[in-house]
Amino acid sequence: MTSTNPQLSVVVPVHNEADVIPTLLNRLVLVFRKLEMTTELLFVDDGSRDNSVALLLQARRRYPDIRVLQLSRNFGKEAAVTAGLTHAKGDAVILMDADLQDPPELIPDMVAQWRKGTDVVLMKRRSRAGESWLKRATASLFYRLINRISDAPIPVDTGDFRLMSRRTVDALNQLPERNRYLKGMFAWVGMPTVTLEFDRDPRLAGKTKWNYLKLVHLAMEGITSFSTRPLRIALVLGLLAAGAGGLFGTWEVLKALVLGISTPGYASMIAVVTFLSGVQLLCVGLLGEYVGRIYMETKQRPVFILAEDSDDRIRDYQPTLRVAGESNGQ
Numbered sequence: 626m627t628s629t630n631p632q633l634s635v636v637v638p639v640h641n642e643a644d645v646i647p648t649l650l651n652r653l654v655l656v657f658r659k660l661e662m663t664t665e666l667l668f669v670d671d672g673s674r675d676n677s678v679a680l681l682l683q684a685r686r687r688y689p690d691i692r693v694l695q696l697s698r699n700f701g702k703e704a705a706v707t708a709g710l711t712h713a714k715g716d717a718v719i720l721m722d723a724d725l726q727d728p729p730e731l732i733p734d735m736v737a738q739w740r741k742g743t744d745v746v747l748m749k750r751r752s753r754a755g756e757s758w759l760k761r762a763t764a765s766l767f768y769r770l771i772n773r774i775s776d777a778p779i780p781v782d783t784g785d786f787r788l789m790s791r792r793t794v795d796a797l798n799q800l801p802e803r804n805r806y807l808k809g810m811f812a813w814v815g816m817p818t819v820t821l822e823f824d825r826d827p828r829l830a831g832k833t834k835w836n837y838l839k840l841v842h843l844a845m846e847g848i849t850s851f852s853t854r855p856l857r858i859a860l861v862l863g864l865l866a867a868g869a870g871g872l873f874g875t876w877e878v879l880k881a882l883v884l885g886i887s888t889p890g891y892a893s894m895i896a897v898v899t900f901l902s903g904v905q906l907l908c909v910g911l912l913g914e915y916v917g918r919i920y921m922e923t924k925q926r927p928v929f930i931l932a933e934d935s936d937d938r939i940r941d942y943q944p945t946l947r948v949a950g951e952s953n954g955q
């Protein structure tokens with residue numbers, strides 16, 4: 626074990642990726658051999674239930690640069706990445722997915738850009754092979770929406786695949802929020818950035834952990850954690866609706882008083898009532914989103930709980946120990 630910090634850390638969140646880990650390790654090791662840098666390969670196991678951890682710990686015997694952090698349960702990718710970033714020791718830190726959608730062969734190019742003096746090397750997808758048009762369409766819609774609304778614009782077609790300098794990672798680690806919307810946090814931190822384009826491969830094996838519910842959740846997170854502008858939109862919407870309602874009411878009263886016409890007006894009444902209650906519900910729901918987030922933040926809970934660290938040599942490690950019937954909380 627080295628006492629000085631490695632020059633490069635590669636952080637990989639892992640959730641049930643046993644199918645891809647052998648290939649991932651082979652490709653990473655090939656890349657590292659050519660790099661001539663001291664490296665640290667930091668895997669964060671996000672509550673995997675297959676033998677991902679066993680595979681990683683086994684590989685550690687051959688490649689001592691591997692370090693495995695195990696979270697106490699499945700906390701979600703954002704928490705796993707947070708755990709990795711807080712523990713990574715490298716002068717530069719690369720973040721990549723385990724499923725080989727982010728090709729490790731690009732690491733030397735990223736390092737080269739960093740050596741030229743940039744803080745962030747952002748990997749932008751030129752293509753999204755193996756992703757349905759529906760996913761692509763919703764992703765593009767989401768980016769457009771969030772950049773309209775957010776204060777820190779998020780670059781289109783970039784994921785978490787990136788290199789960050791030590792000071793960027795330190796800055797990121799200072800952000801104390803519990804609701805971690807990483808894409809927005811990266812954008813918020815800023816720093817001099819170089820963008821490289823790459824072709825995103827399809828997932829090598831296993832299946833994606835994403836579903837539309839999670840995407841909607843993430844989108845909500847993205848919008849509400851980085852802007853209070855939706856609240857202002859709600860306010861404006863409410864003002865407009867109230868103004869229109871006031872005008873309409875005055876008009877009806879005048880009609881009755883001056884012209885003496887009092888129409889039954891059932892249809893218009895229903896229209897106004899349903900519209901206004903819709904606007905109200907929308908605004909209350911929006912407020913609720915923010916209040917909920919405030920509630921979660923005030924609890925001050927840690928973002929993740931570390932169960933095991935392969936660098937802790939104090940205990941004898943038992944990789945397959947799992948409590949039966951534990952729930953996969955999320």
Ligand code: UDP
Nearest residue numbers: 638639640671701702705722723833834835
């Ligand atoms: N991941 C994780 N925790 C989760 C879900 C996913 O750590 O709860 C990891 C997963 O192992 C992978 C990365 O996050 O390394 C991206 O996940 P996935 O490929 O399923 O997402 P997609 O690429 O389809 O957006």
Ligand code: MG
Nearest residue numbers: 722724726828
């Ligand atoms: Mg993937």
